[in-house]
Amino acid sequence: MAGSSTLRIKGGKVYDPANGVNGEVRDVCVRDGKVVADVEGGRTIDAQGCVVFPGGVDVHTHVAGAALNFARAMIPEDHRRNLPFVRTQSSRGGIGGATPTTYVTGYLYAGLGYTTVNEAAVPILSARHTHEELRDTPIVDKACCVLMANNEILLDLIEKGELERARHVTAWNIWAAKAYGVKAVNPGGVAAWKWGKDAKGLFEPVPGFSSVTPAQIIQALAGIVDELGLPHPLHLHCNNLGAPGNFTTTLETMKVLEGSRAHLAHLQYHAYGGGDWGTMRSESVKVAEEFNSRKNLTTDAGAVLFGNTVTITADGPWQHLLYKLTGRKWGNIDVENETGCGVVPYVYKEKNLVNAVQWATGLELLLLINDPWRVYLTTDHPNGAAFWRYPEIIELLMSADARKEQLKALAPKALKRVVLPELDREYTLSEIAVITSAGPARALGLPHKGHLGVGADADVAVFNESKDVRRMFAYPRYVLKGGEVVIEEGEVRRSVEGKGLLVRPAYDEKVEGFIRPLFQQYYTMSFDNYPVEMERIEHPEVRPCQQPS
Amino acid sequence: MPAAELTARAVTTVLTLKERPHVPLEAEALTPDVIAPLSRDEVRALPVVLGKRQRRLDDFFEVEGAGSEELELRGDCGRVKWIGRGMTRGRVRVLGNAGMHLGAYMKGGEIEVEGDASDWVGGEMAGGVIRVRGSAGGQVGAAYRGSTSGMKGGTILVEGAAGIELGMRMRRGVIAVRGPVKDFAGLQMKGGTIVLMGGAELRTGAWMVRGTIVSLRPVRLLPTFALACAYNPVFLRLYAKRLAGMGLAIPHDESDGAYLRYTGDAAVPGKGEVLVWQPAAP
Numbered sequence: 095m096a097g098s099s100t101l102r103i104k105g106g107k108v109y110d111p112a113n114g115v116n117g118e119v120r121d122v123c124v125r126d127g128k129v130v131a132d133v134e135g136g137r138t139i140d141a142q143g144c145v146v147f148p149g150g151v152d153v154h155t156h157v158a159g160a161a162l163n164f165a166r167a168m169i170p171e172d173h174r175r176n177l178p179f180v181r182t183q184s185s186r187g188g189i190g191g192a193t194p195t196t197y198v199t200g201y202l203y204a205g206l207g208y209t210t211v212n213e214a215a216v217p218i219l220s221a222r223h224t225h226e227e228l229r230d231t232p233i234v235d236k237a238c239c240v241l242m243a244n245n246e247i248l249l250d251l252i253e254k255g256e257l258e259r260a261r262h263v264t265a266w267n268i269w270a271a272k273a274y275g276v277k278a279v280n281p282g283g284v285a286a287w288k289w290g291k292d293a294k295g296l297f298e299p300v301p302g303f304s305s306v307t308p309a310q311i312i313q314a315l316a317g318i319v320d321e322l323g324l325p326h327p328l329h330l331h332c333n334n335l336g337a338p339g340n341f342t343t344t345l346e347t348m349k350v351l352e353g354s355r356a357h358l359a360h361l362q363y364h365a366y367g368g369g370d371w372g373t374m375r376s377e378s379v380k381v382a383e384e385f386n387s388r389k390n391l392t393t394d395a396g397a398v399l400f401g402n403t404v405t406i407t408a409d410g411p412w413q414h415l416l417y418k419l420t421g422r423k424w425g426n427i428d429v430e431n432e433t434g435c436g437v438v439p440y441v442y443k444e445k446n447l448v449n450a451v452q453w454a455t456g457l458e459l460l461l462l463i464n465d466p467w468r469v470y471l472t473t474d475h476p477n478g479a480a481f482w483r484y485p486e487i488i489e490l491l492m493s494a495d496a497r498k499e500q501l502k503a504l505a506p507k508a509l510k511r512v513v514l515p516e517l518d519r520e521y522t523l524s525e526i527a528v529i530t531s532a533g534p535a536r537a538l539g540l541p542h543k544g545h546l547g548v549g550a551d552a553d554v555a556v557f558n559e560s561k562d563v564r565r566m567f568a569y570p571r572y573v574l575k576g577g578e579v580v581i582e583e584g585e586v587r588r589s590v591e592g593k594g595l596l597v598r599p600a601y602d603e604k605v606e607g608f609i610r611p612l613f614q615q616y617y618t619m620s621f622d623n624y625p626v627e628m629e630r631i632e633h634p635e636v637r638p639c640q641q642p643s
Numbered sequence: 644m645p646a647a648e649l650t651a652r653a654v655t656t657v658l659t660l661k662e663r664p665h666v667p668l669e670a671e672a673l674t675p676d677v678i679a680p681l682s683r684d685e686v687r688a689l690p691v692v693l694g695k696r697q698r699r700l701d702d703f704f705e706v707e708g709a710g711s712e713e714l715e716l717r718g719d720c721g722r723v724k725w726i727g728r729g730m731t732r733g734r735v736r737v738l739g740n741a742g743m744h745l746g747a748y749m750k751g752g753e754i755e756v757e758g759d760a761s762d763w764v765g766g767e768m769a770g771g772v773i774r775v776r777g778s779a780g781g782q783v784g785a786a787y788r789g790s791t792s793g794m795k796g797g798t799i800l801v802e803g804a805a806g807i808e809l810g811m812r813m814r815r816g817v818i819a820v821r822g823p824v825k826d827f828a829g830l831q832m833k834g835g836t837i838v839l840m841g842g843a844e845l846r847t848g849a850w851m852v853r854g855t856i857v858s859l860r861p862v863r864l865l866p867t868f869a870l871a872c873a874y875n876p877v878f879l880r881l882y883a884k885r886l887a888g889m890g891l892a893i894p895h896d897e898s899d900g901a902y903l904r905y906t907g908d909a910a911v912p913g914k915g916e917v918l919v920w921q922p923a924a925p
Contacts (some may be wrong), residue, residue, distance in 0.1 A: 422791065472761035 100125045100133040101577060105140030106556060107529040108314045112149060112545035116524045122146055124552040127577035128581050131548050131609045139572055141556050146364065147527050148544050149209030149553030149575065153534035154359050154394045155475040156406055157199045160220035161435040162181060165404045168440050175295035184588040192403045192476045199585050200232035202482045207555025207570040210543055213238040214277055214329060214359060215408050217374035220475050222626045228594065229632040233575050237538065237595040239329045240271040241408055243278030243311050246286040246431040247612055252314045253306035261318045265601035267305070270625035272596045274637070275326035276319050276589035279335050279408040282313040284434045294334055296346050308333050308348045313514040316354035322599040323640030325539025327355030335412050338368040339376035348391065357537055358395020360474040362456035375511035376450055376455040380460035386612040392537045393463070397456030397487050399479035400442045400449065406477065410434035431616055450508035457490055457497065461517045464529040467536065485567035491521040492563050502593050539637070594631040599639050656686065657707040660718030667742060668693050668703060671725040673714065675733025675752060681710035721761065727754045730771070746773045749797070755888060763808065770797045776824060778803030786812035786861055792833065800889055801872070810837045813854065819884070819891055830905045832915060836882065838893060850886070851908050851915035860918045868907035899923055
């Protein structure tokens with residue numbers, strides 16, 4: 095995989111915020127897949143008039159697994175709307191759209207200059223399937239987070255206060271799923287959904303359990319992740335996603351997380367005020383203010399763009415509500431004792447008040463959170479919009495005029511519910527490099543990603559510098575992955591295979607004796623078929639955990 | 644442009660199938676919109692797809708005349724798919740059978756098939772007229788899988804029988820079938836009119852929300868349809884007049900009988916109607 099060749103990217107304006115390089119004209123040299131100080135001979139890429147970024151890192155996306163496949167099957171009309179990718183000498187065929195096929199997902203990410211992605215929601219039960227799909231997602235390196243906050247075995251342990259055993263079970267689960275991190279979706283809410291209910295109050299017992307509350311689950315998991323020393327903190331999708339007035343839950347959740355690290359996913363969906371759909375408004379100011387003061391947290395935008403997409407989340411109760419609102423299609427999956435999933439195709443409309451508020455809220459958070467190192471560019475792909483539309487968001491962040499233009503198309507009523515028209519901050523190229531690469535790499539705990547210092551992976555994106563920012567970021571001139579030129583002049587030149595990033599946290603082997611009988615009693619599959627074998631991971635890279643202090 | 648070619652344009656472009664292909668031939672280039680502005684050589688070089696290989700149109704068809712607004716297809720085109728796809732004007736005559744997706748997405752113009760047509764005749768069409776002298780397959784005027792709406796306008800006439808899911812999710816337009824129709828006619832229908840002159844099999848109008856299904860024969864209805872009244876709707880006279888011009892007679896005079904109006908499908912719940920003709924006692 096690592097290229098044995100040497101390469102020099104000459105004369106580009108380099109943006110490498112992790113190393114304090116801000117638009118300096120300098121060369122980037124590559125040998126054996128790594129950035130080095132200097133090289134002799136080899137290929138030279140002329141990057142004059144170009145900007146050079148570290149390869150993009152997507153901290154939160156949904157690109158593989160049972161739920162995504164379910165969504166693919168549910169929206170054949172979307173496949174027809176989009177032009178097919180025709181097979182070439184260097185790339186395989188497939189289809190784009192809201193849920194691109196595996197190979198095309200890799201090509202499209204690389205085609206934006208992205209080289210690392212984190213699949214944010216994997217139940218252990220479908221982890222094997224997820225890894226099979228990730229193996230067929232070329233070019234990018236892949237990590238995934240395993241769903242824990244509605245796992246019945248774990249919830250029972252947290253309820254009983256057996257936190258040490260819960261830690262061993264969590265670590266065993268991470269290794270069984272060959273995951274990189276821990277994801278919590280609507281803690282307790284998806285378990286409650288199996289009783290037709292939801293967990294809306296952070297401090298009320300989860301329906302179906304006698305005393306455990308969402309707050310306890312969040313605290314326990316965040317603590318466990320820190321104790322295990324995982325490189326990525328607890329990846330949390332808060333309770334009450336999407337509901338008007340949910341910002342109070344989000345603020346409470348931030349307080350609950352005091353003393354632990356955590357990454358709050360798609361914050362846009364958790365920053366609404368108002369009492370119902372008619373009075374819903376953006377509360378990004380309050381959410382951003384609280385977030386700014388809490389340095390233990392990172393977040394991603396989960397921004398929304400207008401148009402067709404499909405929403406996929408483990409948040410089953412929310413998806414049922416969304417289906418009731420749209421009246422179109424609804425898919426619901428039950429994942430035994432672990433989690434659930436809902437799929438609802440959706441159209442974000444400019445003239446829809448709720449959608450307009452969502453669109454503005456995502457951008458407001460990106461503009462109001464003052465430290466770009468703690469907020470990252472995502473659309474919660476494909477929920478807010480497909481990831482290949484990121485350049486549209488970059489344009490909106492870099493140009494207040496572009497935002498004004500889009501604001502004109504919104505329902506006038508919506509403008510009273512948002513603060514976006516008052517914000518005149520414009521992102522710099524360096525800040526874009528932070529929110530698309532350096533920041534998320536740091537949040538994921540990947541010291542060899544997201545920068546161009548000596549020793550970093552040679553994942554590099556070279557863009558033609560242009561005033562047309564959207565075009566500039568949509569069509570990188572060159573993209574390097576592990577030192578290989580994979581994209582050249584907008585075409586896939588070489589399709590390399592990315593790595594599978596995972597961790598092996600320490601746990602007491604005896605914990606298997608605890609899980610096995612429970613599993614044999616309550617699951618439909620045999621325990622021995624449950625954990626994903628290491629051989630399933632193509633090009634695995636086991637990342638170190640911090641020693642428990 | 645040579646004068647000879649200009650004259651040729653006034654007449655018909657004739658395409659004769661050399662041999663029935665072993666696997667379906669995808670030929671969405673066979674529309675007046677694509678062919679009309681082309682010379683004979685350009686028509687011959689048009690791309691068609693056989694299996695996964697792209698080929699030339701003249702690998703399969705003899706081409707007579709330059710491009711024109713009128714196409715005539717000769718031979719058994721029962722394995723030629725997408726004839727008239729998305730056409731907006733002109734006329735296509737198929738002297739034999741036609742393959743799947745005939746006139747899919749079409750917006751205008753006219754298609755006439757002397758033989759039978761396969762499934763998905765006029766799938767998601769928005770305008771124009773399709774007339775099939777023989778029988779049609781399933782999903783006439785239907786929505787493609789996953790789409791919310793089927794045909795949104797235009798007229799489809801079938802002289803013979805038709806298959807399942809006729810007019811599935813259709814929103815506007817008219818489908819009239821002289822022969823018998825299979826199960827699920829008007830499935831999830833949202834508007835428009837279906838005229839069944841030869842009756843239909845099971846579950847007619849299942850999940851229909853709006854729209855009208857007229858049946859000249861008694862049909863077995865789902866229990867979620869309720870009898871409302873017997874009447875002779877005024878709008879049917881207008882439809883009868885137009886369809887009479889196309890050779891299809893629909894009774895509408897009170898002296899001949901009345902229509903029993905059933906509303907449904909209450910399972911959805913819907914406000915569609917099924918009108919079943921009840922001839923007056925002799």
